[in-house]
Amino acid sequence: MTQHDVHTTARLYLCTDARKQQGDFEQFVDAAFEGGVDIIQLRDKTIEAAEELELLAILQSVAHRHGRLWAVNDRADVASLSGAPVFHIGQKDIPLRSARKLLHDPTIIGLSTHTPEQIDAAIAASPGRSGLDYFCVGPVWATPTKPGRSAVGLDLVKYAANAVKQADEETVGGVVLPWFAIGGIDLGNVEEVVQAGASRIVVVRAITEAEDPTAAARALLDALDAAAA
Numbered sequence: 564m565t566q567h568d569v570h571t572t573a574r575l576y577l578c579t580d581a582r583k584q585q586g587d588f589e590q591f592v593d594a595a596f597e598g599g600v601d602i603i604q605l606r607d608k609t610i611e612a613a614e615e616l617e618l619l620a621i622l623q624s625v626a627h628r629h630g631r632l633w634a635v636n637d638r639a640d641v642a643s644l645s646g647a648p649v650f651h652i653g654q655k656d657i658p659l660r661s662a663r664k665l666l667h668d669p670t671i672i673g674l675s676t677h678t679p680e681q682i683d684a685a686i687a688a689s690p691g692r693s694g695l696d697y698f699c700v701g702p703v704w705a706t707p708t709k710p711g712r713s714a715v716g717l718d719l720v721k722y723a724a725n726a727v728k729q730a731d732e733e734t735v736g737g738v739v740l741p742w743f744a745i746g747g748i749d750l751g752n753v754e755e756v757v758q759a760g761a762s763r764i765v766v767v768r769a770i771t772e773a774e775d776p777t778a779a780a781r782a783l784l785d786a787l788d789a790a791a792a
Contacts, residue, residue, distance in 0.1 A: 702746020
């Protein structure tokens with residue numbers, strides 16, 4: 564399995580800020596990876612590009628040590644300069660086609676979706692090496708990490724699950740586009756997300772606010788397993 568394919572098995576995706584208040588970025592991401600997090604994305608709108616690149620160098624080193632993936636959000640220039648294996652874009656960020664022109668091959672590119680129409684477009688954009696590699700659905704529940712964005716609820720998770728299943732059935736070779744539920748997901752509601760059809764989740768506070776990030780990550784993976792059983 565190549566690096567480009569690793570994301571297809573990923574189940575737990577973490578977004579974190581630079582952890583300026585805690586001053587423990589390297590220790591935190593190391594602990595999260597130790598707990599089983601598959602991908603860590605640095606997402607912090609308060610830092611400049613130079614500082615982001617410094618933190619990404621740290622994240623890259625820790626991720627390499629654990630054999631895991633790391634991601635850049637929003638800025639294709641930073642993703643290109645850092646050599647990030649994963650790049651994530653929002654609906655109003657740089658278009659997929661433009662991102663492909665700027666980034667090295669084979670960068671994994673993911674997209675945020677918030678409506679059935681956006682999910683359909685993401686699935687349609689997935690075929691081929693130049694297409695989309697994964698998408699996220701949310702926010703399932705309202706979250707302070709996305710102020711002003713309304714919750715989409717579990718119905719959109721169900722829609723995504725059905726849409727991907729249908730696309731899989733219609734695709735020769737049965738290629739399934741990985742997708743993640745995101746937004747307010749924690750130990751208290753992860754079972755509902757799985758029952759709605761998601762097998763992969765993105766979390767923020769469920770790990771970033773935990774006293775023990777390693778234990779928090781392991782508990783979330785255990786909960787995913789239990790809900791899917």
